[in-house]
Amino acid sequence: MAHRPRFFDLPLETSMTALAGRNRANVTAAAAKLGWDSVETDWRALLERDDVDLIDVCTPGDTHAEIAIAALEAGKHVLCEKPLANSVDEAERMVAAADTAAARGVRAMVGFTYRRVPAIQLARQLVADGRIGTVRHVRAQYLQDWLSDPQAPLTWRMDKAKAGSGALGDIGAHIIDLTQFITGESITGVSGALKTFVTERPVAAELTGLSGTAGDETGPVTVDDASVFLAHLSGGGLGVYEATRFAQGRKNAIRIEINGSQGSLAFDFEDMNVLHFFDASDPATTGGFRRIVVTEGEHAYIAAWWPPGHGLGYEHAFTHQVVDLVGAIAAGEQPTPSFADGLAVQKVLDAVERSAEKGAWLDV
Amino acid sequence: MAHRPRFFDLPLETSMTALAGRNRANVTAAAAKLGWDSVETDWRALLERDDVDLIDVCTPGDTHAEIAIAALEAGKHVLCEKPLANSVDEAERMVAAADTAAARGVRAMVGFTYRRVPAIQLARQLVADGRIGTVRHVRAQYLQDWLSDPQAPLTWRMDKAKAGSGALGDIGAHIIDLTQFITGESITGVSGALKTFVTERPVAAELTGLSGTAGDETGPVTVDDASVFLAHLSGGGLGVYEATRFAQGRKNAIRIEINGSQGSLAFDFEDMNVLHFFDASDPATTGGFRRIVVTEGEHAYIAAWWPPGHGLGYEHAFTHQVVDLVGAIAAGEQPTPSFADGLAVQKVLDAVERSAEKGAWLDV
Amino acid sequence: MAHRPRFFDLPLETSMTALAGRNRANVTAAAAKLGWDSVETDWRALLERDDVDLIDVCTPGDTHAEIAIAALEAGKHVLCEKPLANSVDEAERMVAAADTAAARGVRAMVGFTYRRVPAIQLARQLVADGRIGTVRHVRAQYLQDWLSDPQAPLTWRMDKAKAGSGALGDIGAHIIDLTQFITGESITGVSGALKTFVTERPVAAELTGLSGTAGDETGPVTVDDASVFLAHLSGGGLGVYEATRFAQGRKNAIRIEINGSQGSLAFDFEDMNVLHFFDASDPATTGGFRRIVVTEGEHAYIAAWWPPGHGLGYEHAFTHQVVDLVGAIAAGEQPTPSFADGLAVQKVLDAVERSAEKGAWLDV
Amino acid sequence: MAHRPRFFDLPLETSMTALAGRNRANVTAAAAKLGWDSVETDWRALLERDDVDLIDVCTPGDTHAEIAIAALEAGKHVLCEKPLANSVDEAERMVAAADTAAARGVRAMVGFTYRRVPAIQLARQLVADGRIGTVRHVRAQYLQDWLSDPQAPLTWRMDKAKAGSGALGDIGAHIIDLTQFITGESITGVSGALKTFVTERPVAAELTGLSGTAGDETGPVTVDDASVFLAHLSGGGLGVYEATRFAQGRKNAIRIEINGSQGSLAFDFEDMNVLHFFDASDPATTGGFRRIVVTEGEHAYIAAWWPPGHGLGYEHAFTHQVVDLVGAIAAGEQPTPSFADGLAVQKVLDAVERSAEKGAWLDV
Structure with missing residues (x-):
């Protein structure tokens, strides 16, 4: 070999x-x-x-x-x-x-x-270093548009039995985990809403096992197309979350903005090599969000890749994931995110679903 | 004269x-x-x-x-x-x-x-013309940061008796009105949360009537520093709203993004002469959000001002407001937004406050 | 009165x-x-x-x-x-x-x-304060597109006898003055090229004095549609300048970027309330262009206007111009830019035209 | 194996x-x-x-x-x-x-x-399809900042005998090739200038073969730190080119903007998965640069990679290069860019160097 x-x-x-x-x-x-x-x-x-x-x-x-x-x-x-x-x-x-x-x-x-995108690592580091102070606001969106077309076919991702939930679990889970990771805080309570805009879709040929056109048969969408929720954070801040596959023109926009007492951070996966950082201790005349191109050797994972300005793409985070996992296994340490981190996200997903059903705030 | x-x-x-x-x-x-x-x-x-x-x-x-x-x-x-x-x-x-x-x-x-910012007028026109189809998502934020400093003094805006509410009524009212105006839809139900991060502030000298430093006396903040709410829209879409004076680095960021079945719109008052428009009927290879510089003679109000690319500022919308009001008076017509439009916003503000208190969704 | x-x-x-x-x-x-x-x-x-x-x-x-x-x-x-x-x-x-x-x-x-746009004032101040060090590069573009249409009618601006030159003098003059103002340096030598893409245009009805359609008569364009030039700066830096009325989609894009030994500045009039500033003394991990929203009370002229984030428009610079002129008259001082500053620009325009004709570098 | x-x-x-x-x-x-x-x-x-x-x-x-x-x-x-x-x-x-x-x-x-970045492929396609009409302007910059620090050590890239030239050949060559590739036109004449801002640098330890600190010995920089040139294009347009390693804060900014009679294109490698396209045939009210996220299956190379919005990074273009080369070898066809394409770039580089020396325009 x-x-x-x-x-x-x-x-x-x-x-x-x-x-x-x-x-x-x-x-x-x-x-x-x-x-x-x-x-x-x-x-x-x-x-x-x-x-x-x-x-x-x-x-x-x-x-x-x-x-x-x-x-x-x-x-x-x-x-x-x-x-x-x-x-x-x-x-x-x-x-x-x-x-x-x-x-x-x-x-x-x-x-x-996505934890292993270098800009996300930098965001976490800045929060941990106290650079934005106490977290006041988290606003997180995961926006896609691939289901906007009502003729987009039914797949397992729209089947509650297989997928558990729709946009909420598939992409909402990412922004829940990312914001808990970056802030080091937990979501303690939520008020949510789920929505299925297109309730019936053509069955994809590979699901029916038939060679004919998919268009002849339709099936029910049993998961949410979009989910939104408000959140209380363990440090006293307010969170606003939104996950949808119906945001026309947004292809894979993972947007996270965090406002703290001393500064702010903003990230958008559509420009994944960049983190925006506002430092409130800068003088008023020269303060402003810094567009940090997170491609310096000092940034997480970058030393193994390219010179400054030569950006990474989607799959690099998967490489980093394996590198870290292999490193933890060799060192005999617990890799992160652990299953416990996964459970923490699951509890939020569950609370959002129950809150949406009940129409009221619920503790996580 | x-x-x-x-x-x-x-x-x-x-x-x-x-x-x-x-x-x-x-x-x-x-x-x-x-x-x-x-x-x-x-x-x-x-x-x-x-x-x-x-x-x-x-x-x-x-x-x-x-x-x-x-x-x-x-x-x-x-x-x-x-x-x-x-x-x-x-x-x-x-x-x-x-x-x-x-x-x-x-x-x-x-x-x-703000209804009379040309980019907002264009947004409304595009929705009315069916260019974005059925509204699926409204996400609206009004972000300021002038209260992030806990030493910022108490004024009437932080006094519930005078101001009614805080960020919610002062700036949240704008995004409620703007989104109802642009979409032509109503907010029919809400689930909200209010937050006061700094509950006690130094009394401004002009309020105490004393010549000494303001720092000696403090008073209670009786309104919200920030408010967030989810919304159901009359056309079946989902809304997410956020108004805060604690978003470090955001000075007057009125951000509105609307996703419809056929397209999307995005606006940020920090770049007020621009509207972003995604038209889902463009071919996939050349589709993308168009950065429309709303300074053409064909755009609302612009013919009275400057050539293309010579932008307007904050106060121009006030000029437009007076022009339209005087025009309506002369024509013997009802100017808009009417008091009824104002009442519609008031009902949403009220529902958000009550929902926040109750911890549950409420109809408007 | x-x-x-x-x-x-x-x-x-x-x-x-x-x-x-x-x-x-x-x-x-x-x-x-x-x-x-x-x-x-x-x-x-x-x-x-x-x-x-x-x-x-x-x-x-x-x-x-x-x-x-x-x-x-x-x-x-x-x-x-x-x-x-x-x-x-x-x-x-x-x-x-x-x-x-x-x-x-x-x-x-x-x-x-344009000197009196607050962001430009801030740019000059940062250079004067040594925040970007020695100027290495100036790249300046003034891009418009109103002559891209070959049917756009002939006006006095396309008549060399009246206008002197075309894009060069009309808009190129601005970026010459702005960059000399911001850097405090002079352009000492140039190599240029002029181009007239559309040499014949329909005569506008008001110029012919005829009531008929303009389309029947055409006249020669005797000025440049676009001009470009390289420059040596008095401090040893290199300049690249471009002025055109043929940049489709650019309405009034005055773009200036200056790279110095210690930092950089970038401005675009299409977002006129913003200056981008890179400070090379920031640590590599958190360095990046700061998007300064130049609307703080500490910024030039702003205290007379609105709160932070409530931007100015095109004509505000004219107001500032009058304010400064009246102030200088009252104070018995020389207002700037003086006629001598205007002459300095004229010499560059003249050198560019002669250089373009000769096909060689010329001293200013 | x-x-x-x-x-x-x-x-x-x-x-x-x-x-x-x-x-x-x-x-x-x-x-x-x-x-x-x-x-x-x-x-x-x-x-x-x-x-x-x-x-x-x-x-x-x-x-x-x-x-x-x-x-x-x-x-x-x-x-x-x-x-x-x-x-x-x-x-x-x-x-x-x-x-x-x-x-x-x-x-x-x-x-x-860089020809094989999907956004560049799309740019070429749009030009070839006549979507921007006749090319009027090419403005191309390749901006880096790694030599801004005068203590950055001497390497073979600063040695004329080995590297041939500095910024001109190393990075200027890329924008010459890219713009000729995208437009399908040739640079027919140039007027250039070269500059070496830092003429002496510490010798890197690995070059001296000594184990001591590099700082003790310095050597001459024999190539350009920056080069700029104007160009005439074979189709009658004007080009402005700039390559530098002294643009503080710009890490690997390959910026290409092309204005044609019917539209414009803009690209910046710091946001490599995006192409901006202005179509002058759009109505004035809704026209604007489209931010095309070049990650659709219909875009070049993308079908082999990820879903929309999951961007590529620097090295993907190298993968595409090998794929195309292997394909050409298998098909018995000439791969592009050929050595003849490389020679075409070399002739421009040579003309720029000679023009800079002579202080006059030269034919390529």
């Missing part, structure tokens, strides 16, 4: 050992293209293999708990996609499994990948 | 006849500087004067109802500052007075000035 | 005494609309009047020298539009007249209005 | 066979980290190997001609870093070698990587 090319120095040797998928032809083709050494058609087979140390769970949410818990019990480290689960109950069982595994040196991490 | 210089052709001749204020020395100095022909020290005196046809009520909110109603009853046209009143009850009485006056040809208007 | 309304405290009382124009009907209508107290149909009549102290010369460039010199000789203060003249020779005679007049307490100023 | 992971379907199987470097320890470590299968300490050894089909020449400019010509003569396809060579003479010999090789099916390409 060839040595894996890499930009980072890793304390462990890694290999892409096996790719699991239910359809042998498909999984074999994918493995060939993506460079996996072997395939399995049942994820359980991975648990039996001695040459597999780490399992990346990137299936729909309804299967996370079963796979992750089984993998941890089999002594495999686990990286699980977000949101951690489809319910608080599942997430709690996963945390318990992770705790048990940790006692044996087996690690579990949840893939809130 | 000299002819008033003007940029617009007006159907009526105007003059700045009298300025009223309680302190004769101060009001005389102000009149001299600003070009008023005479002064009064009691606003009631204006009602007696035959040479006064129109009264501009720009006092604190607790006096709006009394002055405006008396002026209308005295047959004077009225332009009243926003928010219309400090309570729904006051506002309803003002609407009744305006209705009675209108029957006699006497006009009443509320000063939601 | 009524007291003039004003925002600034002025040391002298001002009045708009007389408006001069050749066509009595037109000038009378303009005076009525704009608030002038009387009219004249020959500018020479203004020189005879005892109630006229200051003359604003805003005629085409070919008449500046004659009018301004006559006015100064008649003891009238003069504010002359830019560029100062149509030739270096004219400008030199105007400077001589201004010098003679100054000895008698009569003042002359040239209307490079 | 493992299958190479990939995002694109390639018509040929590729492998990273051998890495050549002069120092065995260093090249072995690099190969291990980056995933090369073997190493060589003399580039000539690569020419002897049967398992090497393609050679990537990424050495300093003074060695390009020798290596590339030898490689082509040995029947190896060549990808050569930019600028193609250090002189027009070398570049011409390389083109001749490439022509001879092409007759035998051996391909040569020069690495103007």
Whole structure:
């Protein structure tokens, strides 16, 4: 097996050992293209293999708990996609499994990948260093538009049984985690609303198993198209959150603005290599939001990449995630975000759903 | 009396006849500087004067109802500052007075000035023309930072008895009105939260009447420093609103973004001559938010001003307001925003306050 | 005569005494609309009047020298539009007249209005304070697009006899003056190019005196549509200048960026209330261009206007110009920019034209 | 040997066979980290190997001609870093070698990587489709700031013998190629200036071979720190170019703006996933620069990557370069940019240098 090319120095040797998928032809083709050494058609087979140390769970949410818990019990480290689960109950069982595994040196991490965008790391650092003081306001939006078209086909992401929720869990989970990560605070109470604008959609051909045009059959959308909520933060600030797949023209706009007593931060993933920082201690005449191009060697992860101004893209955060996970495994430490962090997000998602149903504020 | 210089052709001749204020020395100095022909020290005196046809009520909110109603009853046209009143009850009485006056040809208007920023007019036009389709999302923020400093002194704006509310009524009222104006829809239900971050402030010297440093005495802040609320819109969309004086680095950021089924609009008063417009019917390869510099002769009000690209400033909207008011008076028509529009905003403010108290969604 | 309304405290009382124009009907209508107290149909009549102290010369460039010199000789203060003249020779005679007049307490100023945009004042201050160190690069663009349409009609601005030059003198003059003002340096050598993209245009009806459609007759464009030049600066830096009326989509984009050894500045008139400032002494991790909203009370001229974030527009700079001129007259001081400053610009314009003709670098 | 992971379907199987470097320890470590299968300490050894089909020449400019010509003569396809060579003479010999090789099916390409940024591809397409009409203006800047610090050490990039030129050839070459590529036009004449702001720098320890502090020894900078030039374009437009390593706060700002008779384009590599496009055929009221987020499946290269809004980074253009090169080799076609394209850039670089020396315009 060839040595894996890499930009980072890793304390462990890694290999892409096996790719699991239910359809042998498909999984074999994918493995060939993506460079996996072997395939399995049942994820359980991975648990039996001695040459597999780490399992990346990137299936729909309804299967996370079963796979992750089984993998941890089999002594495999686990990286699980977000949101951690489809319910608080599942997430709690996963945390318990992770705790048990940790006692044996087996690690579990949840893939809130955006934490590892360098600008987000800098935001957290500035808050931790007291540069914006006490957090007064968090406003966070995750805006996409791919469901604006009512003819966009039904997929598993619009099926509550599989996905748990819609925009809320898929993308709202990210901004919940990001803002809790950056501020170091928790969301303690919420008042939310969910909305499904398009309740019936054409069934995608691959879901029906038919070769005909998808347009002939439709099915119900059982999740939210958009969700919004207000929040109380543990430090006394106010939060405003919005996740939607109906924001025409916004493709993947993760926007986070945080106002503190001493300064402010603003981020938009559509310009992901930049963080805006206002320092209230600057004199009034020369104060202003600084457009920090987060591509200096001193910024997180950047030393492994390019010179200043040569930006990173979407997938770099996944690379950083693996680097940090491998580092934690080698060091025998708990990687973050942990399953407990994933559970914390799950509790907020759950409170938002219940609050929306009830029409009232609820504690998380 | 000299002819008033003007940029617009007006159907009526105007003059700045009298300025009223309680302190004769101060009001005389102000009149001299600003070009008023005479002064009064009691606003009631204006009602007696035959040479006064129109009264501009720009006092604190607790006096709006009394002055405006008396002026209308005295047959004077009225332009009243926003928010219309400090309570729904006051506002309803003002609407009744305006209705009675209108029957006699006497006009009443509320000063939601920002409606007359050309970019806002364009936004309304695009919605009315169906260019963004059905409104899915309204996100509106009015962000200032002048109270972030806990040593900023107490003024009447922080006194509930005079101001009615804090950020909510002072600046939140603007974004409520603007979004109802642009979309042509109403806010039908809200869930809100209010917050006072700094509950005690030094009393300003001019309020204590003492010559000593203000720092020796403090007083309670009895209004909200910040308010946030979710909203249901009459057309089925979701709204998210935020008004605060604690957003460090944001000086007067009125930000409105509206996503519809066919397109989107975005505006920020910090760049007031620009409207961003996304047209979902553009091909995917060349679609994108258009940065429209709203300074063309074809845009509202602009023909009276400068060539393209020579922007307007804050006070131009006040000029437009007077132009439109004088035009409506001359034409014998109801100017907008009417007192009824002001009442509609008042009802939302009221619902937000009650919702915040109750911790639940309320109908407007 | 009524007291003039004003925002600034002025040391002298001002009045708009007389408006001069050749066509009595037109000038009378303009005076009525704009608030002038009387009219004249020959500018020479203004020189005879005892109630006229200051003359604003805003005629085409070919008449500046004659009018301004006559006015100064008649003891009238003069504010002359830019560029100062149509030739270096004219400008030199105007400077001589201004010098003679100054000895008698009569003042002359040239209307490079954009100097009085608050963000430009701040830029100059930051350079003067050494905040950007030694100037390495000046890049300045004045971009408009109103001649992109080949059917845009011929006016005096496209007639070399009247206008002197095209984009170069009309708008290029502004960026030459602005950059010399901000940096405190002179342009010492240039290499330029001029271009006329559309050499023949329809004659505007008002120029032919005919009532027929303009389209039937065309005339030659005798000035440049666009001009570009490189420059050496007196402090050792390199300049790049561009003035054009053919930049589609750019309406009045005055863009100036200055890079120094210790920092940088960037300005764009399409966002005129903002200055971007990079301070190289900030740490690498938190350094970045600061978006300074130049609307604080501490910024030039702002204390007379609005609270932070309530921006100014195009004409405010004209108000500032008059305020400063009246102040200098009252104080018995030389207002700036002086005719000598206007001559300095004229010499650059002249050198650019000669350089373009010769195809080589020329000293200014 | 493992299958190479990939995002694109390639018509040929590729492998990273051998890495050549002069120092065995260093090249072995690099190969291990980056995933090369073997190493060589003399580039000539690569020419002897049967398992090497393609050679990537990424050495300093003074060695390009020798290596590339030898490689082509040995029947190896060549990808050569930019600028193609250090002189027009070398570049011409390389083109001749490439022509001879092409007759035998051996391909040569020069690495103007930025052509393969999707937004640049879109820009070219829009020009080719006539969307901006006749090109009037090209303004192109390549701004960096890494030499602003006079203590930044001397490297081979500041040595004329090795690098050929400074900012001009290193980064100016990119904007020359990009603008010729996008417009499909040639630069036909130039007037330039070069500047070296810091003429003496500390010698980097690795260059002296000494272990002591570098600060003790200094050496001369023999190339330009900054270069600027005006240009005539083959289609009648005017160009303004600027390349510098002294633009404080600009890290890797490749800015290209093109104004045509029917529209305009603007790009800045600091926001590399975006192209701004102004279409003059839009109505005046709704016209404006469109901020196109170039991440749609319909955009060049994107279908192989992520969903809309999930941006690419710096190195993706290198991936695209290899994909296109492998595709051309498989198809038996000439890849672009060819060595002839590289020679075209070289001729402009040469003309700028000679023009700067002479102080006059020169034909390319």
